[in-house]
Amino acid sequence: MDYSLQNHASYIGRPIAELPTPSLLLSKPVLERNTTALLEDVKKLGISFRPHVKTMKCTEVTRMMLGDGLHRKIVASTLCEIRGALDLVREGKLDEVRTFAIHWYRKQVLRKSTQCLYGLPVFPGALQHLHDLSQSLKIQLMIDNEQQVDVLEAYLEKASSKPAPWSVFVKIDVGSRRAGLATESPSLPKLIERIESSSAATIHGFYCHAGHSYATRTEEAATAVLQEEVEGVVKAAKFLIDARPDRRIVVSVGSTPTAHVVSRLKATLPEGMELELHAGCYPSNDLQQVATSLVTPNQQAIRILADVCSVYPERNEALINAGTVALSKEASEFPGYGIVIDRPQWCVVRMSQEHGILGWAESEQTTRLMQHTGSKSGTGEKIEDSFRVGDKVLLYVQHACITSAQHFVYYVVDEHDVVRETWVPWKGW
Template sequence: MVVARHSTLCSRKAVGVRTLAKSYVGKRLSDVPTPAFLVDKQIVLNNCQNMLKKCAELGIKLRPHVKTHKTEEAALLQTGGQKKCITVSTFREAEFFADCGWDDILLAFPLAPFHIGRAKSLADHISTFHLLVDNVDSATALAKSPIPSGKASWSVFIKVDTGYARAGVRWSDTEMAVAICKALQPSVKLQGLYAHCGDSYHTSSLTEVSAVRNRTAERVVKLGEELVQRGFACPIISIGSTPSMSASVNAEDHKVLQKLNEAHVGNYVFYDLQQASLHSCSLDDVACRVMTRVIGHYPHRKQMLIDCGFTGLTKQGLNANKFVAGYALFENHPNLKLIEMSQEVGKVEGVDGNLDFDQYPVGTELLLYPYHACATASQHPVYYIHKDGLVEEEWKPIRGW
């Protein structure tokens, strides 16, 4: 009875929210309230098709990461229209896509024992749901848990740290990987190894990016071969990051990468200034912008205010690369820089110290390339999909964890 009352109350609140929400489909972008997250669907489609083609040419299955956008619309573009074989970063994402009819979902977040109940609800619901483990305690807890309904076993990948130093078993620690494999038996099936090329974000050239990718591949393949030698089947070797999978592949690289059979990658859907600085893309490949408006002039301090603060953009990227003076790049206005943000407003100055206020009357619309598309997109409850100045669609990302 308590659950029923709570559900009724939630549905009433939802109805109230819907009556206040306004659709801007068919409206001009100038009608959209700011700050607003704008997406060029054709660029998204191009980015997705290019990644699908590249993985096909390498003979690697693409398991796209959906955390950048968290929408079914973009996920379908990533998979070529098939509702299967994706990577998610939160349980909420996994639940959303499962409810939408998706299958073969990998939750790329290290499993802890307190996650298992929620994981079982998901595994009961879809035919193929994979987890990520990187320690014996979690492996042991999972092996002792009831097997999901209709399944022969749980399904996991071992998370491997090949140098990024965030999560995972160290690639050189074969004994730890073996201990995890033993702890998983007999009720958990090991699908393979999963490694994130996160250190590719700390590079300064395409040569360095390729070196990180190849080193990651070599290290995780080596660990996989050692597990096989110790008697543990390890059929899938999966690596990825947008810089590593966007970088070109020469003949020598291909010799390394041909030992892989899966890639997980996500930011390429939108790309951003960070990726442009890493040579993963050009600015023309960046599919998203944040639209903002001028709300005030302050000539005495040579500044103007815009209605985009850190809740519309995040505080990542301050003077972080050659494209950015300040927190973000203003499209078609290279003399502007966003120097400071509070929650809802941003301070803008001229890069050269001068600001022509007559050029930017109050109400002027400005477009910002975000430094980090994943983090910026997560700030917005709706994405405005536009073409020729008109809103064609509204994508609404799943929120929460």
């Protein structure tokens, strides 16, 4: 068992210098600012919001993303995340209670279960688990292939008690080439017709994720991708709306880069469509997000604390105890796999499992970080002048989602880097 799971709460009230390493630090003030900013954008636009819980995978951050119950829809990448979100159901944050005026003298309280979208195209091995979870909250499925409809119908035939048809999103590929059907694919109208004729499923909406938006470098470029997302799902939804004008369909768009520019959205939806935004990494951000130029370095809530274990003057490198399993081998325009925050021209240039090698990597991106941190690093510094065995280093990470998945406890700090809370994420599939 990870030692941190046994004693993490004992570090509450202590400075980060006293933490075991490697440790994942979460700045609560930064998390709160990031989540509040997006919730304000969504409010101003008057659209619905569905946070993706895959990045931090924990109750506390999910609660923030939902605005403490203001929004009641989520998307999850694993069954584990859905099970973890049941804590919020028990709190009442994911069990919507609305009061509607029926007449001027009488009111009726209606309960409406939340919508939790399982974000992978559905496969047979997940169905029984999803059915069991659907007893606690409304589960929605992702579909992008007619064979998945066959799977749902086969499950329905074998069920002892006939469940209601699954509510599904049709996944649309708007350029990421990961999952989904392109709008020009001849398979798309066939899939829509197949679902509509099935007793096992009903279409709730059309969903896309613009993963390729991570390659954008300006607000204008990200806004263009956001517009492509909206146009893609609207075009797909029209296959259904044109045939069934009485239907109300949700079109769901988003990624963290396009969510950062959602306030610039100018799209007007055709009658019968409701716009929904989804995003996941925006509470924490990371170097990949900073590389888009849509966020600043001080909007990164995640840092990794590590110890310097050795120094090698002959090759101008140092060894830290944060390697692949503490960081991840994701990359961006920023060099290496992690950047030393107060000396950003030193980064993790290579790794093995638990070993990270700090080396010098001067670049335009590290110069940009220096301007934010106030670092005065000079060209060609010597490793022995910068690090000693036992020094603590703080690292920005390349990909918050993968990095956070490696850690069993998050040390939540205030603006003075004192631990105020410890959060335990949901682990597993």
